[in-house]
Amino acid sequence: MKDNFSTQAGLYAQFRPSYPKEMIDYVVSQVADKEMALDVATGNGQVAGALSKHFKKVFATDISQKQLDNAVKKENIVYRVSAAENTDFDEDTFDLITVAQAIHWFDFDVFYKEIYRILKPNGVFAVLGYGLLYTNAGADRILHDFYTNIVGPYWDPERKYLDENYTTIPFPFEEQEVPKFVNEFTWEFEQLIGYLETWSAVQHYIKQHNSNPVDLIRESLREAWQKGDKKVYFPLLLRIGKLV
Template sequence: MKDNFSKQATEYSKYRPQYPDEMIDYLISFVKNKGVALDVATGNGQVAHKLSRFFETVYAIDISQNQLDNAIPGKNIIYKVSQAENTFFKNQQFDLITVAQAIHWFDFDSFYKEIYRILKRDGIFAVLGYGLFSTNVDSDKILRNFYHNTIGPYWDTERKYLDENYKTIPFPFDEIVTKGFENHLIWTFEELIGYLETWSATQHYISKNNKNPIDLIYDDLKVSWQKNDKKVTFPLLLRIGKLK
């Protein structure tokens, strides 16, 4: 698994959008027992924190200690550094395992082998994520050019799985058909820029060119943002399955 987010862990914690409670409640409705859950590649712990309202114990793992240092605390949440593909958990330990906005970084074969080892036979496995957001028409033009052209060459190849709405990832489970969700937000200009800063391609661009690509669009985007609708819509991605 790649670690693209340790450097900007604080910004990641502050600016990454949350998953709406409606989506989490829907996911939980498929889980029979609410004993122990695991959130893989938990990042800032936002999903683990939401799960902690339902489960007796929630484990949350990530390869980045910096991410875990910025994670949301909870009395029944246990944060640990661990690879997704090689964990320290017991066989058939979990009633629910989630991975949000991260599965595209994993070695699929090794990860799924681990899921089959540590998920209970009647447990639920869920992949969550979100695609490229949309906003007002003027700002969208600037942002899509930035996404596809300015930093387009700097995206890791794994990003394609998100662009394809996780429909093309391997999914060796008995899949449950799910309904669709969207996340609707109102962002300040600071929140918009902060989110763009968390993109791995933005950071790759900075590392290679010693300058921030957001500077290229900053002024035009600010004017556009100030005079237009500031609503932001994320298409949410959800796949749920059981062991075969």
């Protein structure tokens, strides 16, 4: 698994969008027992924090200690530095395993073998994510050009799985039908800019050019943003499965 997010761990914790309560509640509703949950590649711990309200104990792993240093703290959450594909948990440990906005970085075959090892026979595996945000038409044109042309060449190849809404990832589970979810926020301009600066492609651009590509669109985006209602929408991605 690549570590593309330690550098901007603070930004990640501050500016990454959360998942709506109704989506988390739906995932939890598919789980019979609420003893143990695991959030893999937890990042800032937002999903782990949401799960802690429903499960007696939540474990959350990430390869980045910096991410875990910025993660949500709850009494029943235990954080561990660990690769997704190689954990030290016992067999048949978890009632629910989640991975949010990260599975595209994994070695699928090795990771799924680990899921089959540590998920209980009646447990649930859930993949969460979100696609490219959209907002008012003027800002969308700028954002799409930024995403595709300015930082487009700097996305890792694995980004394609998100562009394809996670429909093309391997998924060797008994899959459940799920409803569609969309997340809506009202953001100030600084929140939008902060979110853009968490993109891994933006960080790759900065490392290569020693300049921030967001500066190329900042003023035109600000002007377009002020003409809209400051609403942003994220199409949410969800796949839920059980062991075959």
